[in-house]
Amino acid sequence: MSGSFFKRSLSLDLILLLVIPLTLFAMLSGWFILNTVSQESESHQLSVLTVLADEKAHAIDNYLTDQLAVIKELSKNSVVQASLPLLTESFMLGRGSQAYQRHAASVNGFFREFQTRWDYYDLFLIDREGNIVYSLQHEADFATNLRRGPYKQTGLAQVFNHSIDFLQSSNSSFELYHPSAEAASFIATPVVSDAGELLGVIALQLNARQFNRIVSNLDGLGESGEVVVGRQQGGEVTLISPLRFDPQAAFHRVIHVSSDIALPIRRASQGYGGQGHLKDWRGVEVLAAWVYSPRLNAGIVVKMDAAEALMKLALIRDKVFIFLVVIFMLAMVIAMYFSRRISRPFMALRERVQQYVQGHHDVRFDPQHNKQAEVSEMASAFNVMADHIQQTERARESLIADLAENNRLLDHRVEEQTEHIRAIIHYALDGIFTLDAKGTILTINPAMVQMFAYSEAQLLGKNITLLLSDQSRQADGWVNGAGALLDQISEVQGVRCEGEIFSVELSLRKLSILDQTVYMGMVRDISERKKRQQFDVDQLRIMELIADVSIPLEAILEVIVRAVQEYNPALLGSILLMDKEGEHLIHGAAPDLPAAYSEALEGVKIGPSVGSCGTAAFTGEPVIVSDIDHDPLWADYKELALQYGLAACWSQPIKDSHNRVLGTFAMYYKQPRSPGKKDINLLLQAVAIAANAISRKNADQMRINMQSQLEHMQRLESLGVLAGGIAHDFNNILTVILGNAAMAERKALLNPHATQGYLKKIVVSSERAADLCKQMLAYSGKGKFVVIALDLSSMVGEITNLLEISISKSVILKYHLTDQLPAVEADASQLQQVIMNLVINASDAIADKSGVISISTGVMHADRAYLSGTSLDDALPEGRYVYLEVSDTGSGMDKETQEKVFEPFFTTKFTGHGLGMSAVLGIVRGHKGAIKLYSEEGRGTTFKILLPISEQAAEVVLPAAVGEIYHGAGKVLIVDDEETIREMASMMLEDMGFASLTAKDGLDGVNVYRQHQPEITCVLMDMTMPRMDGKTCFTELRRINSEVKVILSSGYNEQEAISCFAGQGLAGFIQKPYTPEALQLKLQEILG
């Protein structure tokens, strides 16, 4: 407790707990008491003052009533009763009269004695009329009349009137009475004789001194008390007695009724009683009580300075304060006593606890020692705690012993485990190391030492960058510390002692070992794995090469060998192939074997002991020769091998899926060597790849052969179709040539210049013939596969002749060819074949009905959705394509047919061999294009071929020039679908002097004829025409005019042609090609 009084403690809390409420209570109750007492005190003081005011009024009233009683008695006095009539009578005689003097003298003694005894100022006897018949003082009022005289307004007159009129005694108020020149009050009473006669009035002038003495009696008003007496007259209140603090106040101090001071006297003089705490005329706070005195007709105020009146209050306040201080002190003492009493046991407890802490664990309390229940309970609790601690202590000691034992065991285990870990690190195949923050090698395990081929001493204390290639150091940020390599497994380039760079897998972690930052790393040599991966990559590449038909087998095999060699640089690989007969081995690939060695072995015949390869190919089993020098299999060849430093050769037969030996794969080594497991695996893998490559290439070869055979056959078939048409075509061309040539011949003699046009015609037609031949040659497959950038529209334009001769004459070909088409890269002849096939198929679909085949070209944008709907969806890119569309109005195809249409050998035609559409597909594929098929049964079919746009411009094909011809006379209708024929015929006819009309087919011819029938003298008509052929047309013409003269012109021979028109009145026949002369002869023959 000592020295820590102001620290928070139980004692202080207890003291505060006791003192604060006590003090608060004392202060509150003190305040409350003071407040109540001050209110009560003021109220009490006011009550006291009211009583004093009442008493003062009472005293004044008593004084006046006493005087009234006196005068009443006096009025009954015999002297008065007797003298008044005498004086009244004698007064009539004059106051100087003897009678009056005598009467007056006789009573003077009596009245003077009375006056002196009672201290009156004056005594009057007044007759009934108001005459003052007697006065002791003989002042100016004596002998005047109170009803009429100068003093009729005085208090004396008032009391006289009251007495005489109302027969009552009364008093007047104190006021200045002029005859006496001082304040005066009068009392009067009627004098009634015993006989019941009103004699007059007796009046007394009261001495103001006596009244003032009563008023000035300040008993009970202390040092500051004051009595104010005032009378209201008119609008003013006049004080009628002196004041304690203003002795001259009487009749001098005047207060206006409406003034704002001296409220009590104003109220009192107006007839109100009351009390209050206010300021008086001096401006001093006073307590005042006031009453109205009716007898005095004045207000009486009794007041006292508030300070004095409430002095007791101040005393009480002081006492209360002292009382409070005493209570506070007492509370303090009590609080301290109790706080000590309460805290003492705690101090004792603390002492015991300290002893306990110092090691006296046997210290205990006597719970009975303390009377307070809480402390004794606490003591018990302490004892229990001490016991408990003692027990716990014992338990702890035994526990410590156990723990020590455990520790020993643990140490042993730790040692074991440490050894274990050390062994793991030591014997790990991966390199394990630790670095400090700067990359300095702290520890390193033997695997690491071995991996990098340094000694441990060489590495310890060196920077880890020593073991990294420059490239890895740069790339992986080793220059600036571990950086990017932390917390991951990364692949870096390591450097061995001798400088060899190899791939390692490095993992690095940051550790904290005993507050030291250490990097722990593991490295694994992955150079082997990398090689393996490389080999796998190579293998994939090889597979891709195999898939590419354009790459020859030898090249692929060489790649295989190189891949194997790359994997194991020590070996030299060689592939030998079995020849077709299966008896000799021929060169496959051996890029690094000496060329002479390879040549020496070329064509070696296989056998049971022909080196490694020959034997292996013969037996179909692997042959491992570890040492060529000593192996019997190599007996015949070892000199050759040894000559080139080849010491070991392992050979594995290459077999296809049917277990047929395709060749061998050999691995040569320059040192004798037996294969390990890895080597065997490599060998088998290489062999499998080689087998794959060889068999695939063989299959490809077979397929290519078969394809070309198929195409050839297909072309032949097409040619068959073409043959008839071509003959017809050539005849037409030849007709033109012959015609023009004949005309030229004729004209040459007369006008050599005129032959020019004919000759030109001949040249053009000849060129057409040559073209046709070229087309045929190309089509027959003799043309080369020449890819050029070409305009598809132009190309279609070029083969229109071929197309038209290939289709039924009842089918109309329509062209919708877009000009300025972007070029495509294509082989023209192959595309022509495609178009031809499609058109022929279309024509076949229309069969012998009439129909239309439309050929359109254009450019379109094909998106992914569109491309996926095509029959070749081999990942063609989206984009712009040039298209060729062939659509017909034929029979269409059902779903089943549509699905099979591109399959080889599928056909719906009796004569077909089912290769046309598959060829089309092959060609389109070859051009990296797509083909789309729309077909509806009964409505027709559309094939749309998309070809990628070439970046080169198309080679322009110029149109052929046209010449002129000689003319004759008459009007002839030429009906021919071949324009050149029509033109040539027109020329010939005009040259002969005929006019000519032309129609491009039978229907047209009928129409023209109908219009120009009268002018037409003759019709020159072709036989085969679209829309309406010659036969039908002839029938129609005959229907218009039965006399019509029709000359049939045809490439077919006359018999065949005329047989169709037998008996129908055909005018004549002219064989195509015809000359002008032949035509002229025919016309002359018919027309006459």
Add this chain to the structure above:
Amino acid sequence: MGQLAVRGWFGRKVALLLLIMVGVAMLWWLMPEKNRSPIRVGVLHSLTGTMAISEKPVVDATLLAIAQINQAGGLLGRKIEAIVVDGKSDAAVFGREAERLIVQEHVAAIFGCWTSASRKNVKQVVEKYHHLLFYPLQYEGFEASPNIIYMGAVPNQQIIPAVHWALTHLGKRIYLIGSDYVFPRVANWLIRKQVQLQGGTIVGERYLLLGTQDVDATVREIAALKPDVILNTINGDSNLAFFHALAQAGMTAQDWPVMSFSMGEAEVASMKNKLPMQGYYAAWSYFQSIDSVENRTFIAAFKQKYGDERVLSDPMEAAWVGVQLWADAVRNANTDSAAVVSQTIQHRSMHAPEGTVSIDHATHHLWKKSLVGKLLADGQFEIVWSSEKPIAPEPYPSFVSKLAAKQYMTTLQQGWSGRWEAVRPAKVNQP
């Protein structure tokens, strides 16, 4: 520990209980006084019987005063509760009821009585219990009980000045007529003495039984005697008969002036429509026609509470003033104890509707002015004379000895077989 916890819990509970008790006690102690019980006062008048018609308006005025005080916040923070009790026009009942009010109802004061008979009975009760009665009526005097505050005028404040005025202004030949009970008898006894002193002549004196209508003989006598003035102390509706007879006889107010001492505005109100009352005189300390702020306020309050047609008279005003003075005294004494108030009231004064009134501490009577009024056509009085200032009450006029007065009174009482009025028929109306 558990035991400790229980003890702590119990301790808290006890502390809480104590705190609540202290709080309730504090609230009770600090509760404003206005919530305490009201101050009860008794209003003891005849509500039934012959006097009811006169006394009910006085009850109204009394209750008006109580209501006004309550409206202004009550007295000492308490409301005043009026216990209105019916005296049944029976003096004996008045005595009993007064005792009941004091003993059972614990009233602080009694406001009541009209007839001297009832007052004298109640006087015995209030003197016995040192209680307090406020008596609102002018009366004959010769009494001064410390337990009664006499609000009405005594003869020296009403009759004597009025008689002097009559002698001076109307003439010296006087005819006295009155009801045959104590007040008229004593009044006329005094008037006779006064007139003698002041040089007048009493030409005739006649008494009528209370409530009688038989006035013809009297009127004939008056007509024959030809007095200068008739001094009338008739009470009740005999007045109506009297004035009716005068009118019948063709005796006008102008030629046959009558000065009445017991006929106020209330009585005139019932007569003025039947008879020409204009020009007759009355003497009171209060007329409704007094022109003062206090009176106007008083009239307005009364009419607001009871209606415009109601009129005020001297006893009503006196009753109202009585309540106000009592209330003032209670305030001053800070208690409603009758014993204390009867002391503190002794120097009370106030501006009453009639003017300044003060309680004379020696006699417990009021200093009052004396007025003479002349009736106007509307039933109101024109004040023709007023004393200069309030006149000190003299229950025992100085020109009559107390002994003589006592002897005269005793004689009267003996003449009436120990009662204070002449034996009268059953149906009597006595104001």
